[in-house]
Amino acid sequence: MAADSPPRDPAIALRNIVRTFRSPRGVIRALDDVSFDVAPGTITGLIGPDGAGKTTLLRILAGILGSDSGQARILGFDPSTEAPALQRHLGYMPQKFGLYEDLTVAENLDLHADLHGVPEDRREELYAPLLSMTALGPFRARLAGKLSGGMKQKLGVACSLVHAPPLLLLDEPTVGVDPVSRRELWEILTRQVRDKNTTLLVSTAYMDEASRFDRVVILYNGKILGEGRPEDLILEAQGHVFHVVVPAWSPRKLEPFLARVPGILDAVGEEDGVRIVVEETAPPPFPGELAQARTGAVSPRFEDAFMQRLAHGAPGERRKAPSSPENLGWENKRTGLTDGAKEESIVIRDLTRYFGSFCAVNHLTFSVRRGEIFGLLGANGAGKTTTFRMLSGLLLPTSGELRIDGQDVLSSEVARIRGRLGYMSQKFSLYSQLTVRQNLTFFTSAYGMGGRRQRDRIAEIEEFFELTPYRDESAGLLPLGFRQRLALAASVAHEPSILLLDEPTSGVDPVARREFWRTISQLSLWGVSVLVTTHFMTEAEYCDRVAIMAQGRLLTLGSPAEIKGQARTPECPTPTLEDAFIGLLEKVPPAEASA
Amino acid sequence: MTSQPSFMERWVRVRAMIRKESLQILRDPSSLAIAIVLPVLLLLIFGYGVSLDARHVPIAVVQESRTPASEGFVAGLRQSPWFVPRSYPDIHSAVAALRRQDVEGILWLRENFGRSIESFRTHGAHVVVDGVDDNTARLVEGYLTNTWETWIGFRNLRGRALSFQPVNLDVRIWFNPDSRSRDFLVPGLIAVIMTLIGALLTSMIIAREWERGTLESLFSTPVTIGEILIGKFIPYFLLGMAGMGVSVIMGHFLFEVPLRGTLLVLTITSALFLTTALGMGLVISTISKNQFVAGQIAIVFTFLPAFILSGFIFDIHSMPLFIRVITHIIPASYYVTILQSVFLAGDIPGVIIPNAIALFFFSLFLFTLLVRISRKRII
Numbered sequence: 001m002a003a004d005s006p007p008r009d010p011a012i013a014l015r016n017i018v019r020t021f022r023s024p025r026g027v028i029r030a031l032d033d034v035s036f037d038v039a040p041g042t043i044t045g046l047i048g049p050d051g052a053g054k055t056t057l058l059r060i061l062a063g064i065l066g067s068d069s070g071q072a073r074i075l076g077f078d079p080s081t082e083a084p085a086l087q088r089h090l091g092y093m094p095q096k097f098g099l100y101e102d103l104t105v106a107e108n109l110d111l112h113a114d115l116h117g118v119p120e121d122r123r124e125e126l127y128a129p130l131l132s133m134t135a136l137g138p139f140r141a142r143l144a145g146k147l148s149g150g151m152k153q154k155l156g157v158a159c160s161l162v163h164a165p166p167l168l169l170l171d172e173p174t175v176g177v178d179p180v181s182r183r184e185l186w187e188i189l190t191r192q193v194r195d196k197n198t199t200l201l202v203s204t205a206y207m208d209e210a211s212r213f214d215r216v217v218i219l220y221n222g223k224i225l226g227e228g229r230p231e232d233l234i235l236e237a238q239g240h241v242f243h244v245v246v247p248a249w250s251p252r253k254l255e256p257f258l259a260r261v262p263g264i265l266d267a268v269g270e271e272d273g274v275r276i277v278v279e280e281t282a283p284p285p286f287p288g289e290l291a292q293a294r295t296g297a298v299s300p301r302f303e304d305a306f307m308q309r310l311a312h313g314a315p316g317e318r319r320k321a322p323s324s325p326e327n328l329g330w331e332n333k334r335t336g337l338t339d340g341a342k343e344e345s346i347v348i349r350d351l352t353r354y355f356g357s358f359c360a361v362n363h364l365t366f367s368v369r370r371g372e373i374f375g376l377l378g379a380n381g382a383g384k385t386t387t388f389r390m391l392s393g394l395l396l397p398t399s400g401e402l403r404i405d406g407q408d409v410l411s412s413e414v415a416r417i418r419g420r421l422g423y424m425s426q427k428f429s430l431y432s433q434l435t436v437r438q439n440l441t442f443f444t445s446a447y448g449m450g451g452r453r454q455r456d457r458i459a460e461i462e463e464f465f466e467l468t469p470y471r472d473e474s475a476g477l478l479p480l481g482f483r484q485r486l487a488l489a490a491s492v493a494h495e496p497s498i499l500l501l502d503e504p505t506s507g508v509d510p511v512a513r514r515e516f517w518r519t520i521s522q523l524s525l526w527g528v529s530v531l532v533t534t535h536f537m538t539e540a541e542y543c544d545r546v547a548i549m550a551q552g553r554l555l556t557l558g559s560p561a562e563i564k565g566q567a568r569t570p571e572c573p574t575p576t577l578e579d580a581f582i583g584l585l586e587k588v589p590p591a592e593a594s595a
Numbered sequence: 596m597t598s599q600p601s602f603m604e605r606w607v608r609v610r611a612m613i614r615k616e617s618l619q620i621l622r623d624p625s626s627l628a629i630a631i632v633l634p635v636l637l638l639l640i641f642g643y644g645v646s647l648d649a650r651h652v653p654i655a656v657v658q659e660s661r662t663p664a665s666e667g668f669v670a671g672l673r674q675s676p677w678f679v680p681r682s683y684p685d686i687h688s689a690v691a692a693l694r695r696q697d698v699e700g701i702l703w704l705r706e707n708f709g710r711s712i713e714s715f716r717t718h719g720a721h722v723v724v725d726g727v728d729d730n731t732a733r734l735v736e737g738y739l740t741n742t743w744e745t746w747i748g749f750r751n752l753r754g755r756a757l758s759f760q761p762v763n764l765d766v767r768i769w770f771n772p773d774s775r776s777r778d779f780l781v782p783g784l785i786a787v788i789m790t791l792i793g794a795l796l797t798s799m800i801i802a803r804e805w806e807r808g809t810l811e812s813l814f815s816t817p818v819t820i821g822e823i824l825i826g827k828f829i830p831y832f833l834l835g836m837a838g839m840g841v842s843v844i845m846g847h848f849l850f851e852v853p854l855r856g857t858l859l860v861l862t863i864t865s866a867l868f869l870t871t872a873l874g875m876g877l878v879i880s881t882i883s884k885n886q887f888v889a890g891q892i893a894i895v896f897t898f899l900p901a902f903i904l905s906g907f908i909f910d911i912h913s914m915p916l917f918i919r920v921i922t923h924i925i926p927a928s929y930y931v932t933i934l935q936s937v938f939l940a941g942d943i944p945g946v947i948i949p950n951a952i953a954l955f956f957f958s959l960f961l962f963t964l965l966v967r968i969s970r971k972r973i974i
Binding site: 099 | 607
């Protein structure tokens with residue numbers, strides 16, 4: 001829409017912004033020569049993984065952080081010298097939404113209205129559309145802390161819109177929020193821009209949100225990797241994206257193989273093959289084993305363009321995927337299986353858990369086969385975490401049956417079962433003051449490993465996860481992607497046969513995410529069963545089967561293709577997994593929002 | 596689009612901050628607990644549980660021979676409010692009782708007690724005290740001496756014997772005539788309680804906003820850092836004054852601590868001290884962005900000194916010189932001096948004015964520091 005309107009002064013104009021931070025690892029250039037403009041009345045997306053500099057940039061724009069050098073004009077004000085004047089016209093929502101959890105919805109709104117000097121007599125008229133848009137009207141007297149994640153996010157946005165600002169800055173408003181809430185939020189924001197001519201700058205780590213923006217700015221390691229209309233950026237990858245199928249090779253086996261081929265910039269396993277982004281306009285010659293490969297051009301997505309830009313724009317930044325042929329000792333274990341084995345490693349039958357009168361998990365039944373990657377999807381509060389806790393023996397079910405490797409979790413010794421489980425939580429649960437090696441030593445000792453066997457195992461794990469060069473660094477100082485790798489390493493170091501992963505890839509960059517999934521695929525090929533929760537629907541595609549939960553119940557279960565098939569309608573002939581997910585959740589009667 | 600905010604706008608913002616902070620105090624059980632429940636608890640513990648004076652101390656009495664003199668002295672002992680004498684036939688059984696902690700001390704009147712009094716020799720009476728509790732031991736010793744002297748004086752008055760004490764000691768304790776430790780503990784406790792509310796509670800509130808990410812949201816609005824600080828100062832000031840009110844009412848009516856000065860002086864000096872304590876709390880929370888660290892700093896730098904070095908329990912004059920110098924930089928020590936004067940002696944300008952001036956300079960220093968170090972910036 002910006003392209004057709006007459007040229008106006010940009011709402012945001014940035015020239016050569018630099019901001020550095022001192023850290024124990026040296027000076028970090030959080031923003032390195034960043035310049036771009038934002039036209040008024042448009043939605044601009046700031047896309048990049050964690051640590052790219054998105055938050056730093058938004059804070060500078062909001063006048064709450066200074067820059068080292070460069071010029072910025074926001075709504076005609078210089079944020080470093082005219083912050084007070086600027087802040088009267090600015091709406092800003094930080095990460096975690098910045099709400100007072102011990103104030104009610106109405107009190108939070110009133111606070112922001114008072115601080116922005118919104119006259120009392122205009123409030124009702126300003127609140128009414130915000131409350132109806134966010135569907136928060138019935139919850140005015142509810143404490144913000146008692147709202148669901150999606151509602152908190154909407155309240156945060158409503159608070160930053162209470163004075164009808166011409167410019168709205170939102171820092172990762174959709175992170176950790178389920179797809180339904182994400183879609184609703186986007187409807188609110190799009191309407192705001194259209195009706196009020198608000199200028200919107202939103203940061204996000206989700207590549208698939210790019211299509212929502214008029215323009216995108218790709219930020220990576222503090223530098224701008226690309227900027228423009230998303231369609232134009234996607235077009236750059238046109239002709240470089242192919243789909244590869246090799247008979248008798250599962251995508252999971254093929255993907256790491258292709259990733260090592262020179263000239264291939266990116267490889268992602270899909271259900272029926274591997275999607276590759278290549279340097280030239282034709283796939284490079286494949287090695288002999290892949291002689292039977294069939295390739296076909298496919299239309300590019302934003303993520304393909306991102307990976308292409310990353311490969312070109314940041315030489316040396318790319319890391320090779322860890323595809324070491326070492327088998328980490330699983331092959332000799334009972335977990336090793338021959339192809340086609342269908343032994344069930346997790347069996348859940350009629351599992352129910354009440355908290356008081358609230359039913360968190362309601363007669364859940366499913367099973368996970370040996371070596372399977374099983375995805376558990378659902379909105380916030382669907383019962384995923386409760387299920388995980390019961391599986392790991394941290395929480396007792398109210399009723400139902402729970403078997404791990406054929407053993408009843410409820411009647412056998414919890415400690416023995418735990419040795420078979422590896423658990424990796426969203427927050428990684430590492431000791432940040434300990435070094436990589438000390439963390440691994442601690443976690444293996446906790447599982448009763450010692451002596452020579454422990455030393456060998458740690459060396460092996462460090463090698464496999466490519467952590468050897470970092471083994472003497474403090475875990476807390478490692479970049480996010482490395483911390484994630486270490487957390488995974490720590491959770492598999494005791495050779496578990498089942499791996500529980502609770503939103504393991506939140507916020508990590510696409511490169512690290514690919515490596516992570518490659519490792520998971522490898523583990524599953526060795527017979528480790530993986531149960532994973534995620535908000536990334538593209539990640540759910542890596543799973544063999546997924547179960548979608550809502551309000552503690554199972555809505556559907558099947559392979560990603562089956563679930564997409566169920567969602568096929570005349571209006572939407574090729575639904576994505578996200579479409580299917582949202583379609584299913586919309587059919588569920590709305591529950592009372594509560595924790 | 597005026598860039599200079601009007602007074603009205605500022606007032607609306609300050610009012611919004613005060614309202615927000617007050618709602619948070621009312622809804623957070625832990626802050627109310629620190630402000631109201633903790634003072635009541637501390638007062639009850641110190642008022643009833645901890646007593647630094649000896650009353651009804653059980654004491655063993657061994658009379659090797661019963662003479663009119665020894666009987667007379669034991670009768671005098673029985674009349675004193677401090678002792679409950681228990682008779683034991685010999686020293687061995689008395690020592691056994693001391694070991695069992697049945698008694699706190701032994702009064703051993705030897706066989707020659709009666710004669711030694713008549714003949715002015717002084718070896719007839721022995722006192723053994725249990726040194727485990729040094730404080731009680733000294734008190735028992737002191738009170739026994741006191742009782743002894745009273746009794747001798749009484750005898751002399753009746754002219755039965757010549758006084759062998761050329762100087763007659765007449766001990767009189769001024770300002771706390773009953774020697775009740777409560778009377779100086781309770782005023783001291785008020786200083787501790789106000790430090791607790793002013794510094795400890797306040798030190799956590801800004802740190803909490805850092806942790807929860809709410810300060811970032813506040814910073815992006817037109818509110819100024821001064822308005823944020825005023826918005827935090829006023830509710831916690833009122834909370835602190837309420838805590839003081841509760842302490843004074845409990846102290847005066849429940850523990851019968853006298854209030855010899857005026858309420859006006861008490862209120863003004865308390866407000867001054869509370870301002871200093873709030874200043875310390877706000878400075879700490881501006882420096883530390885983590886609630887746990889802020890709380891630890893507040894305890895080590897404000898609460899413990901107020902407890903130990905303010906002269907509340909331990910007399911400053913009996914401290915080593917080095918420690919005495921340190922007490923001068925502890926605001927609570929000035930406030931404790933004022934409080935002890937207001938409660939036990941009255942409004943003595945010579946005590947109150949210099950100490951109040953010291954408190955004023957403390958708060959001036961702290962708030963100047965606060966304005967210099969707090970900026971409306973992340974990091």
